[in-house]
Amino acid sequence: MHSRTKIAAMACALLITAGAAGSAVASGQGGHAQREAAALTGTAKLYRSAGDDITFSFDAHLAAAHHDNPLKATGTFEWSHYLHGKGAWARARVDCLVTGGKVAVVSGVITASDLPGAKGKRVGITVHDLGRHDRLGYSWASVGSPVDTPDLPKCVGSAPFEKVKRGTGDYTVVPWEPKL
Template identity: 70%
Template sequence: MTAALCTALLLTAVTTGAAVASGPHEERPPREAAALTGTAKLYRSAGDDITFTFDAHLAAEDNDDPLKATGTFEFSHYVNGEGARAQVAVDCLLTGGDVAVVSGLVTDSDLPGAEGERVGVTVHDRGRHDRLGYSWAATGSPAEGGELPRCVSSAPFEKVRKGTGDFEVVPWQPRL
């Protein structure tokens, strides 16, 4: 009987301690439905300075609608001091595994005619060997393109410059 009493007391102490440690009212916030974050420079043998930065998110409560994604992304491309940059307001985010496709409308740019145009980018998160593609690879300059649908881009054909890729993709898990 003494052994049974000691075992009961020990079990009570362990389970009570676990309840106190985790807190009776502590709730973990829901995981966001999808995300794409990070910055990288693209590799070009001619020395082009090309940078992409992402801060795109799909909230947990919007899991069924990737068109409710929020955030921004930016890109710039300069060669010998000439080039342009753009800031984009996210209007769609789809992710699967380690690949993300994000699109949005250009809100600020020094490329004449680019503001108000939709662009899309694809990222393949491969650790320090990330890859990237963009809609204007097939459609021409964002300032010259026609109406691009949301969440449309190209395959991630560009290589990220060694040591710069820190993209992180949170995979979408739609309810099917």
């Protein structure tokens, strides 16, 4: 190896090591990061044999400081559903997140949507994190639209009956471990 190549390789290694060490110190006291209490993250498309284009994305978190109160969860989630150029999208602000093992239930109030009457409605979604075979269910499954779900309580979803379309993404659930 030429000396310039060796010097460049050593400089890169030092920068990577310094960056990792700095991140560890910045993330918590004495280099020990405190794990968030629960989380649901990721994006994926659902499988539908008719060819529907359905995408759900999550960025929901329960901070370690709010470990005992899932109503203090923060973040957003959004989804879209289109078939033959018709459909709608919506975005919601998280108001509750409860996870157990690899299952998460998140709810939120719709803050933006092109679906008439959806803004201000609460919806709930359940995700089962099964690696590359995740499943998902939503509170409006039996009524057909989030608009037709009156007065849904926080942290209510449906069984995760939908399948994620292979190769389109993945969801990650960080399990909540309440002190009982």
